[in-house]
Amino acid sequence: MFQLLNTSVRNSIRRGTLTTPHGILQTPFFMPIATRGVVKTLSSHDVEALGSPIVLANAYHLWLRPGLEVLKAMGGLHAFMDWKGAILTDSGGFQVFSLAGLRKLSEDGVTFQSHIDGAKMTLTPDRSMEIQRTIGSDICMVLDVCTELPASEEDLRHALELTTRWARRSKEAFLETREGSINPDAALFGIVQGGTHLDLRRESAEALMAIGFDGYAIGGLSVGEPFEDACRVLEHLDAILPKDRPRYFMGGAQPHEIVAYVQRGVDLFDCVLPTRNARHGLLYRFVHDDLTRPDFYETIHVTNEKYKMSKEFGYLRHLFSIDEMLGLRLATQINLEFYLELMERIRASIV
Amino acid sequence: MFQLLNTSVRNSIRRGTLTTPHGILQTPFFMPIATRGVVKTLSSHDVEALGSPIVLANAYHLWLRPGLEVLKAMGGLHAFMDWKGAILTDSGGFQVFSLAGLRKLSEDGVTFQSHIDGAKMTLTPDRSMEIQRTIGSDICMVLDVCTELPASEEDLRHALELTTRWARRSKEAFLETREGSINPDAALFGIVQGGTHLDLRRESAEALMAIGFDGYAIGGLSVGEPFEDACRVLEHLDAILPKDRPRYFMGGAQPHEIVAYVQRGVDLFDCVLPTRNARHGLLYRFVHDDLTRPDFYETIHVTNEKYKMSKEFGYLRHLFSIDEMLGLRLATQINLEFYLELMERIRASIV
Numbered sequence: 216m217f218q219l220l221n222t223s224v225r226n227s228i229r230r231g232t233l234t235t236p237h238g239i240l241q242t243p244f245f246m247p248i249a250t251r252g253v254v255k256t257l258s259s260h261d262v263e264a265l266g267s268p269i270v271l272a273n274a275y276h277l278w279l280r281p282g283l284e285v286l287k288a289m290g291g292l293h294a295f296m297d298w299k300g301a302i303l304t305d306s307g308g309f310q311v312f313s314l315a316g317l318r319k320l321s322e323d324g325v326t327f328q329s330h331i332d333g334a335k336m337t338l339t340p341d342r343s344m345e346i347q348r349t350i351g352s353d354i355c356m357v358l359d360v361c362t363e364l365p366a367s368e369e370d371l372r373h374a375l376e377l378t379t380r381w382a383r384r385s386k387e388a389f390l391e392t393r394e395g396s397i398n399p400d401a402a403l404f405g406i407v408q409g410g411t412h413l414d415l416r417r418e419s420a421e422a423l424m425a426i427g428f429d430g431y432a433i434g435g436l437s438v439g440e441p442f443e444d445a446c447r448v449l450e451h452l453d454a455i456l457p458k459d460r461p462r463y464f465m466g467g468a469q470p471h472e473i474v475a476y477v478q479r480g481v482d483l484f485d486c487v488l489p490t491r492n493a494r495h496g497l498l499y500r501f502v503h504d505d506l507t508r509p510d511f512y513e514t515i516h517v518t519n520e521k522y523k524m525s526k527e528f529g530y531l532r533h534l535f536s537i538d539e540m541l542g543l544r545l546a547t548q549i550n551l552e553f554y555l556e557l558m559e560r561i562r563a564s565i566v
Numbered sequence: 567m568f569q570l571l572n573t574s575v576r577n578s579i580r581r582g583t584l585t586t587p588h589g590i591l592q593t594p595f596f597m598p599i600a601t602r603g604v605v606k607t608l609s610s611h612d613v614e615a616l617g618s619p620i621v622l623a624n625a626y627h628l629w630l631r632p633g634l635e636v637l638k639a640m641g642g643l644h645a646f647m648d649w650k651g652a653i654l655t656d657s658g659g660f661q662v663f664s665l666a667g668l669r670k671l672s673e674d675g676v677t678f679q680s681h682i683d684g685a686k687m688t689l690t691p692d693r694s695m696e697i698q699r700t701i702g703s704d705i706c707m708v709l710d711v712c713t714e715l716p717a718s719e720e721d722l723r724h725a726l727e728l729t730t731r732w733a734r735r736s737k738e739a740f741l742e743t744r745e746g747s748i749n750p751d752a753a754l755f756g757i758v759q760g761g762t763h764l765d766l767r768r769e770s771a772e773a774l775m776a777i778g779f780d781g782y783a784i785g786g787l788s789v790g791e792p793f794e795d796a797c798r799v800l801e802h803l804d805a806i807l808p809k810d811r812p813r814y815f816m817g818g819a820q821p822h823e824i825v826a827y828v829q830r831g832v833d834l835f836d837c838v839l840p841t842r843n844a845r846h847g848l849l850y851r852f853v854h855d856d857l858t859r860p861d862f863y864e865t866i867h868v869t870n871e872k873y874k875m876s877k878e879f880g881y882l883r884h885l886f887s888i889d890e891m892l893g894l895r896l897a898t899q900i901n902l903e904f905y906l907e908l909m910e911r912i913r914a915s916i917v
């Protein structure tokens with residue numbers, strides 16, 4: 216499903232195509248976040264018009280609302296949100312570990328209280344696969360264990376070994392649920408953990424490669440570690456992970472970080488920053504064509520007085536000043552356009 | 567600018583065209599409300615896509631924010647909000663009398679405190695014309711006096727006579743500000759007042775007709791009076807107002823009321839209900855083709871549990887349940903579509 220088209224002699228940047236049941240995607244690419252089946256403020260038609268071929272949804276959130284019964288009745292998330300492009304789903308692990316209350320981790324899975332109504336629920340690797348199959352995701356993620364930081368090496372190793380066992384169970388469940396599912400040709404990605412410990416990262420990657428996945432995500436970064444540490448982990452994994460499988464950086468990345476990460480062999484990104492910042496009136500825009508300059512872009516506060524008379528931003532500023540939600544939407548479109556254009560420029564640079 | 571095409575032998579319903587500097591409008595028509603230069607939740611492109619050839623903006627609100635300086639710099643409201651259709655502007659009188667604080671009415675105008683920052687401001691007929699000319703409105707409204715109800719006949723008469731004097735000053739100011747304005751071929755409508763007193767209504771209408779306007783609005787209705795009283799006033803005015811000028815019903819009207827009012831010779835409507843109700847999850851839809859049946863439409867609460875599995879409303883219900891603003895927008899589109907379709911059906915019935 217992944218085809219490598221070009222690589223660079225200077226660094227590990229790569230250009231390729233990722234074929235999914237809902238379209239062929241040019242890599243590297245960026246996924247707008249549609250956690251609960253909607254890119255906040257945008258219709259599926261808007262996202263399509265922006266030119267994004269994929270969105271990222273979340274198994275945990277969709278499991279809670281609208282729930283599997285509704286998703287089944289609707290024929291999956293594509294039909295529910297009227298989205299023709301591809302969908303990648305997070306397994307829900309990260310959300311269970313960050314949002315839910317009273318977590319109890321066991322070999323089997325994680326028991327927790329719903330952050331919505333406090334209901335006791337259990338997420339297991341099998342259950343996460345069932346949810347993602349019901350969603351009809353094109354790219355499913357294994358359920359992984361997220362460790363609270365700081366953590367001892369022993370805790371990290373323990374979490375990592377459990378993540379590996381869950382990855383194996385996830386793959387089994389993924390294969391078992393293929394038949395009769397609404398999107399049988401979906402892909403499954405493993406998630407490499409191990410924090411900033413290079414040895415643990417290697418162990419994790421090799422264990423996952425032994426199981427075999429359609430792609431490999433790098434989890435546990437963008438959690439507060441220095442930028443240089445993230446780069447070091449990516450460089451390390453670049454030499455270990457198979458070249459013929461896509462790599463997905465899970466976690467927020469500023470535009471200049473995306474440039475740094477693609478140079479270290481990453482193909483897929485998602486980030487809440489363009490959409491969340493937009494809703495606070497913070498807009499991204501290009502300043503220089505040379506993406507290797509750290510200042511190739513800038514952010515502006517559209518609510519600033521100086522944009523009052525601006526033909527470009529005056530109306531948007533007015534919408535923010537009267538608390539009109541159209542402003543949030545127009546800003547979201549501007550920022551997603553920026554991130555998508557950034558990926559386009561990155562791809563164009565790889566020839 | 568107004569051309570009558572068809573009338574009925576059964577009642578006073580009429581079909582015509584209203585030519586404005588920004589398009590030829592088929593009457594009767596409905597105007598979505600864009601008080602502050604935006605139909606809440608919708609982009610100008612959305613409104614265009616819905617097929618509305620006109621929106622209604624408000625001189626008072628736009629005077630306060632973004633202000634005349636910005637509107638001038640932007641080249642008027644059409645350019646500011648990137649709207650290619652026509653714009654009708656309320657003079658701001660109603661808002662001064664309903665929103666602003668510490669009002670003081672004099673022969674010259676009305677002094678009040680801005681509802682935003684408490685600043686002392688004065689709205690006069692001349693000032694309202696200046697604001698509407700700066701907005702670049704296609705159809706301007708005279709500044710009128712709105713009387714708090716209940717009011718004695720003496721108070722009503724006093725308000726009405728002042729409204730007439732202001733209407734004369736408005737027309738003078740309108741003609742004086744024509745040259746050099748960004749939309750010189752705009753039209754000016756007078757506003758008939760007089761509450762439910764038929765004699766006062768006649769006096770008001772005849773005084774305005776003596777001044778001469780491009781169209782006549784009927785103000786002071788939809789303020790709590792019984793539906794039958796509104797019908798009676800419209801029937802009374804239908805016989806007085808010139809047939810070759812458009813009539814605009816100022817104020818809210820439910821779908822069945824619109825049907826009743828067009829039968830009494832009204833051509834233009836606006837109403838906050840479709841958009842406001844939409845934001846509360848209340849949707850309009852047709853039930854019967856026969857518009858003369860009082861139950862030709864119904865409203866549904868999209869948040870109702872029974873729409874959970876609905877292919878038509880399930881996604882919208884989900885958006886409301888997660889407080890996603892896209893839901894408000896989709897509902898707004900559904901309700902405006904309904905009102906615009908209602909007008910289309912009404913026009914089609916007049917042959």
